[in-house]
Amino acid sequence: MHPEQQYLELLRRLIAGGDLRLDRTGVGTRALFGYEMRFDLARGFPVFTTKRVYWKTAFKEMLWMLSGGRNIRELLQQNVRIWTDWPLRRYREETSDNLTQTEFEQRIVADADFAARWGDLGPVYGAQWRHWKTSDGGEIDQVAEVLRLLKENPSSRRIIWDAWNVAELDQMALPPCHKQYQFFVSSDGRLSGACIQRSVDSLLGLPFNIANLALVTHLLAEQSGYRVGEIVWYGLDVHLYSNHLEQARTQLERQPRIFPSLKIRPGVTSLFDYRIEDIDLVDYDPHPPISAEVAV
Template sequence: MLPHPEQQYLDLLRHILDHGDERMDRTGVGTKSVFGWMMRFDLGAGFPLMTTKRVYWKTCFREMLWFLTGGTNIRPLVAQGVKIWTDWPLKAYREATGDRITMEAFERRIVEEPDFAEKWGDLGPVYGKQWRRWLGPDGREHDQIAGLIQGIRTNPASRRLLFHAWNVAEVEGMALPPCHMVYQFHVARGRLSCLLYQRSADVLLGLPFNIAGASVLTHMLAQQTGLEPGELVWSGGDVHLYSNHFEQAELQLTRDPRPFPTLRLLRRPDSIDGYRIEDFEMSGYEPHAAIKAEVAV
């Protein structure tokens, strides 16, 4: 009997805990880190939403839909109750003003005060900007997602079916430089597969989201190009656990994986820009309880 595909993720947790290099990092929290890791998930055999702890897939999907709009301001996310990006602009606001505003009050102002959101809610030229509006040296903007879809449709054997977010000229202006930075796609036997390279992976909190996000993107791109979802191949560079996540990782390792759920797209929009959260139906997701952990900023 083949091992559950989630075992790859659990093996990574165990490997980092047992063999990771202890090092201080940018956040000051400290990590155990390993360099270089790969996992593979067959999207036709189930959606790789981790089951040894609950992953809030609608939050993840809303983030992916926001990336696809090309937006960089957290206001539309916060208005939907998605708070995963608030820490960075909140930190910048506190440092700039000395105001020790609570996260709840900050988010309320972001939603209710457009001028405040415009000034304090923008993350700089992060993912969406690079995916949909990469600025060339001649001043023209390049929509990498539109180009990718055209390439899959017209030249599916191409080795250039990719997009990335590490724009050297704009990295310094980003609240957080891109972690999941290169997505490459491959068409074979009517299936669309994705290889995601991630330069830095917060394995407890971020990685389950990153895997789910790349998987739903692959489902959408496959539907838009008349293909079936193939494999998600995930590869990481600096793959780490924060020191304040060790206990949570040990807890997760006591749990046995449950069957992966099934994702169904309820309609086919006219374009990649037409998807809404209501278009996704996840069935059979019965995970273990959520595990709380602090985000390192």
């Protein structure tokens, strides 16, 4: 069975029997509680093929998170617009200025002071991964600690980073969805990665989440001297928005194609020095993209 069939089966289950639920966005979802997918990275890089996944956008987001980023200016400078909706909504609500998204993004890029005020997302993902605040005023770099453990104590059961900082949730533009990552080194020197995701937009977000989990597992393996094993993804509240049903049905009509392979430029000496130019997907041949609106 093609590994992507796990994802297509999820879409089928959501359409056929997902629990009809109201949600904070007002759009409504079909949802289920608890779903697992596994991908052997030796069988190819798991970027889905039944629709085009804009993998460079996904990877730029992951590299931004690994840098500790929390402002959309750093993303917009790379033409990544996936986080704009939340600060734009806040700006409109607090100022009554109905800037278009394009106008807002242009001001964020052009004006550093405006970006500092309105482009900041609060202590989201990367801020927690790299700068978790301690009670004595210090910070913990969880990603650096994961790297240390992979090199010095690979059998540890504490090779984890977490973004669910209860004390700071109310400061975040959006509480973390993919909230915890854990890594495992097997006795034959293979590194596997897992992600626990509390909330899953199955059509738009999940393909990015799977690709980014695979990417960070590859990068950690590269930096710590292991081969890659598998990735394991656990979704909890897994949902399909009601305005994504037709798009999901379209995707289900398509047959998966062979997964591409990931190519990482050798010689990058730090996990935090990677740039998008250092990463490529070879032989990615997906079906055409499927457009859908994000629920904010």
